[in-house]
Amino acid sequence: MISKKSSVLDLSVERQRKHVFFPWAKQLHAQGFHIIEAKGVHLTLFDGTKVLDFNSAVFNANLGHQHPGMQAAMIAAAQNACVTHPALIHEEKIKLGENLARITPGKPFEGLVKSFFCSGGAEANENAIKMARLVTGRHKIVTRYRSYHGATLAMMGYSGDYRRIPFDGVVNGVIRIPDPYPRGSGQTIDTVRLLEEILEIEGPETVACILLEGVTGANGVFLPPADYWTRIRQICDKYGIILIADEVMSGFGRTGKWFGVDHFGIEPDIMTMAKGLTAGYAPLGAVVVNEKIAQHFENETLWCGLTNYGHPFSCAVANAAIEIYQQENLIDNACKRGLELQALLQTLKNNNPYIAEVRSLGLLAAIDLRKSADDERPYVAYRAQGEEAQKVQALQSALLKSGVYCTVRFGTLILAPPLCITSEELKHGIDIIAAVLQETLGK
Numbered sequence: 001m002i003s004k005k006s007s008v009l010d011l012s013v014e015r016q017r018k019h020v021f022f023p024w025a026k027q028l029h030a031q032g033f034h035i036i037e038a039k040g041v042h043l044t045l046f047d048g049t050k051v052l053d054f055n056s057a058v059f060n061a062n063l064g065h066q067h068p069g070m071q072a073a074m075i076a077a078a079q080n081a082c083v084t085h086p087a088l089i090h091e092e093k094i095k096l097g098e099n100l101a102r103i104t105p106g107k108p109f110e111g112l113v114k115s116f117f118c119s120g121g122a123e124a125n126e127n128a129i130k131m132a133r134l135v136t137g138r139h140k141i142v143t144r145y146r147s148y149h150g151a152t153l154a155m156m157g158y159s160g161d162y163r164r165i166p167f168d169g170v171v172n173g174v175i176r177i178p179d180p181y182p183r184g185s186g187q188t189i190d191t192v193r194l195l196e197e198i199l200e201i202e203g204p205e206t207v208a209c210i211l212l213e214g215v216t217g218a219n220g221v222f223l224p225p226a227d228y229w230t231r232i233r234q235i236c237d238k239y240g241i242i243l244i245a246d247e248v249m250s251g252f253g254r255t256g257k258w259f260g261v262d263h264f265g266i267e268p269d270i271m272t273m274a275k276g277l278t279a280g281y282a283p284l285g286a287v288v289v290n291e292k293i294a295q296h297f298e299n300e301t302l303w304c305g306l307t308n309y310g311h312p313f314s315c316a317v318a319n320a321a322i323e324i325y326q327q328e329n330l331i332d333n334a335c336k337r338g339l340e341l342q343a344l345l346q347t348l349k350n351n352n353p354y355i356a357e358v359r360s361l362g363l364l365a366a367i368d369l370r371k372s373a374d375d376e377r378p379y380v381a382y383r384a385q386g387e388e389a390q391k392v393q394a395l396q397s398a399l400l401k402s403g404v405y406c407t408v409r410f411g412t413l414i415l416a417p418p419l420c421i422t423s424e425e426l427k428h429g430i431d432i433i434a435a436v437l438q439e440t441l442g443k
């Protein structure tokens with residue numbers, strides 16, 4: 001018998017399917033994700049199942065759901081709303097520029113100093129690349145293979161993620177370099193030395209920027225060697241190449257510091273951000289640049305702008321979010337809970353032969369699965385089709401049914417709970433994951 005809830009669920013899914021696309025999906029098989037309540041680190045699904053949100057919505061709900069401080073700030077921002085104009089002078093816009101100059105790397109107001117606002121992460125990267133091209137007069141862009149920088153046409157073209165493949169060729173001058181993570185074979189190559197060799201062949205005087213994620217996110221939570229960023233910084237300085245850190249996923253406390261690059265002690269020339277900037281409560285992206293780049297545009301035109309540039313509502317929401325990160329010590333909490341998560345994951349791996357590797361920094365973590373307990377290598381199902389795709393989907397559904405929502409991509413689980421999670425909630429979530437892996441893979 002179909003319960004009242006499930007029949008209404010069917011109705012909503014079908015209504016939505018009729019006139020609205022589901023992203024990243026064959027529409028016929030897209031299942032949607034119907035939430036009737038979200039509070040703190042929990043989601044309640046339509047059938048009443050309460051799940052731990054180990055995905056922070058889409059890696060953006062860093063403050064958790066329905067945060068009372070955010071709700072109050074949004075009500076106030078709506079009451080003070082004014083229609084935006086790109087050149088509008090507005091207190092919230094001014095304040096957000098000041099806040100970002102304070103929390104980004106370098107001495108406050110002496111490191112990254114000036115912000116350009118847009119609607120999300122892909123747009124932030126697009127504008128950062130435009131600035132790098134305008135400043136250097138060069139056109140080539142270096143990115144890594146394991147990278148995701150957004151879904152606009154150009155950012156698909158620059159990303160390494162396999163989702164770029166239908167759009168290959170839309171940008172020219174993209175140079176993708178290998179990632180500095182030994183995988184499977186255990187062999188390491190010095191990818192920074194390789195980068196220098198590639199630059200010599202390409203002609204460094206043609207390269208505008210190197211765009212790297214602060215910490216590789218959607219492609220598997222990979223951490224580079226400790227000196228990686230410093231060496232990349234040195235190469236950029238040597239050849240006059242602009243270093244852009246994409247902190248869209250790794251920013252705003254996700255890794256236990258304000259930004260991913262803060263772990264590596266360097267200052268990029270440009271940082272891009274979105275997601276945690278408003279903790280998901282409003283759409284906003286930002287490009288924050290250093291003095292050198294800001295200076296360039298004093299007497300040169302910044303050929304960048306949008307209708308919703310620095311929307312006062314979104315800026316007010318971002319300012320409120322930054323205040324809450326600080327007031328509630330959430331960056332510190334992410335760091336402390338992150339160490340607990342690391343220990344829990346190590347125990348999980350030690351007890352489960354079908355886990356090949358676990359990696360984490362702060363509250364951003366990955367669990368690489370094996371196809372079977374005897375396989376040495378991680379199970380990498382890029383572009384999984386047919387039976388393989390069904391297996392991935394089945395694992396995600398089993399996790400959801402048992403009480404954890406997280407990304408399952410290729411053969412990797414990616415975990416990123418809200419920064420306000422407690423030790424108990426974290427442990428409970430990992431216990432659920434352990435039980436589900438045992439049930440689905442341990443047979």
Ligand SMILES: Cc1ncc(COP(=O)(O)O)c(C=O)c1O
Pocket residue numbers: 119120121122123125148149150151213217218246247248249250274275
């Ligand atoms: C590292 C990184 N950059 C850029 C983006 C694109 O952000 P948006 O979806 O807001 O355009 C994402 C989104 O997941 C991301 O993870």
